[in-house]
Amino acid sequence: LNGGAEDSRTWLELGGLRMDAGDFVAARREFQRSADSARKRLDVEPGNTRLKLDLAQALHALGRQAEAESILRETVKSAPNSTNWLALAQFLDARAWEMVTDTMNWRGRRGYGELARAAVRREATSETADRAVRLLDEAINAAREAAKLDETSARAQFRVGVTRASKDCFEAVRRRISGRETSQPLDTMIFSRAALAPFEEAAALDPR
Numbered sequence: 001l002n003g004g005a006e007d008s009r010t011w012l013e014l015g016g017l018r019m020d021a022g023d024f025v026a027a028r029r030e031f032q033r034s035a036d037s038a039r040k041r042l043d044v045e046p047g048n049t050r051l052k053l054d055l056a057q058a059l060h061a062l063g064r065q066a067e068a069e070s071i072l073r074e075t076v077k078s079a080p081n082s083t084n085w086l087a088l089a090q091f092l093d094a095r096a097w098e099m100v101t102d103t104m105n106w107r108g109r110r111g112y113g114e115l116a117r118a119a120v121r122r123e124a125t126s127e128t129a130d131r132a133v134r135l136l137d138e139a140i141n142a143a144r145e146a147a148k149l150d151e152t153s154a155r156a157q158f159r160v161g162v163t164r165a166s167k168d169c170f171e172a173v174r175r176r177i178s179g180r181e182t183s184q185p186l187d188t189m190i191f192s193r194a195a196l197a198p199f200e201e202a203a204a205l206d207p208r
Helices: 007-020 024-044 049-061 065-078 082-101 112-122 126-149 154-178 193-205
Strands: none
Touching: 007 024, 007 049, 024 049, 049 065, 049 082, 065 082, 082 112, 082 126, 082 154, 112 154, 126 154, 154 193
């Protein structure tokens, strides 16, 4: 930490470590520091999109999802590159599951099996589920846009696969809630044939 443009990212990583350790009070403190650092640097570098992404992630972690979404959409509009589309895709995917589970899913840290079980327990309304589906569809389109802008990006292809699998998992959850599907184990809902092709492409682009 040196007062430079990288500080916001460092505070973000510290917040993530605190969150993983279960120290949510300390995590919130680090995320607030990240947001404050990013805003301060943006006064000096208003066109720095990486700082905007850091700010959006910090705000998401602080539960200020509407602000985070607004920043991400503005960033994609002003600088429509692969990295920014990927950030939007990741956020929309995570946000959709937050809506139907009422559970924080910062950076998509929660597994889809856990999210599926939480969604079934909560039984979100049809209106909430429809809003979540729209966000998941947008997440898929954002990931595809990232892959189109950078055809050599394994991260973009991977995100296409993740968002496709996420959407299929959620649709399976909706069938479970409605009583149309009772036999498929929740733990297998995360597997999707639709996700296989982009995952294979990602592996071909980056075998590691």
